[in-house]
Amino acid sequence: MLELKNVSKVYSPGTVNEHMLFRHFDLTVPDGQFISVVGSNGSGKTSMLNLICGSIPLDEGQIIVNGQDITRMKEHKRYRTIGRVYQNPAMGTCGNMTLLENMAMADNKNRPYNITRGVDRRRADTYREMLAELGLGLEDKMNVPVGSLSGGQRQAVALLMSTLTPIEFLILDEHTAALDPKTAEIIMQLTGRIVAEKKLTTLMVTHNLRYALEYGDRLLMMHEGRIVMDHAGAEKQALKLDDILGKFNEISIECGN
Secondary structure, three states, X not given: OEEEEEEEEEXXXXXXXXXXXXXXXXXXXXXXXXXXXXXXXXXXXXXXXXXXXXXXXXXXXXXXXXXXXXXXXXXXXXOOOEEEEOOOHHHHOOOOOEHHHHHHHHHXXXXXXXXXXXXXXXXXXXXXXXXXXOOOOHHHOOOOEHHHOOHHHHHHHHHHHHOOOOOOEEEEEOOOOOOOHHHHHHHHHHHHHHHHHHOOEEEEEOOOXXXXXHOOOEEEEEEOOEEEEEEEHHHHHHOOHHHHHHHHHHHHHHOOO
C-alpha cells in the first residue's frame, strides 16, 4: 500500500513567485490498484509522481510504503521497487547503446556491480522472446542503437525495461503524449497487458480522457493540488466522458475562465 499523509509542497519559497501547490494532501493507493490521473496543467499531477519517486522533496508530511516511512529515502533507492516511464521516449533508454545492451542494463537493476560482462548472452534469447511479443519487429533489432528506433518503438522498450525486474509500483507520466494516435494505442494496450499480468500498483497521468476511462480501476481528477474527483470500481466504470468534461467546465467557471 502507498500512502501520502498530510503532504505539503511549496515552490520558490520566500520569493514573489512562492506557490504552495500541496497543502495537507492525502492519498491512499491499495496494492494492485491501477489509477488514472487527469487534470489541467499545473494541477499537481506530475509533482505528485515526483514526490512519490523522490525526484523532489516534500516540505511536510509523510510518504509510506507498506508501513515503512520512505519520506527521506534517496531517489535511487526508491527505484528499487518503482518502474517509471516518462513522456519523452528518450528518457527511459540509452540511445547510444544497442537494444540488447539496454535490456541487459535493465535486467541488472538492483544487482551488485562486479567486474563481469555487461551483457549476459545467455539471456539474449529471453530478451528476443519478450520483444517479439510486442509485435513491433524489435526482436530483429537487438544490435541496433536504441536512438535509431522510432518514438513508439523506444517507448515500448522503455515500458518493457521498467518492468523487466520485479517492482511494486509502475509510474506512467503521460507516456503516450509524444506518440501518434496509432502508436499510442499500441503502447496503451501493452500497458494494460503488463499491468494485468504483473499485478502492478500503477499511477498513470494522462491528458487523454478516453484512456483515463478505459484503463484502470480508479480515476482521480486533480486541481490546484487537490483531488476534486475520485471514483473507483463500479463508480469509475459508470463514468462517461461528459462527466469528466462537466467537471473540467465547472472548475474553469470557478477559476473565472
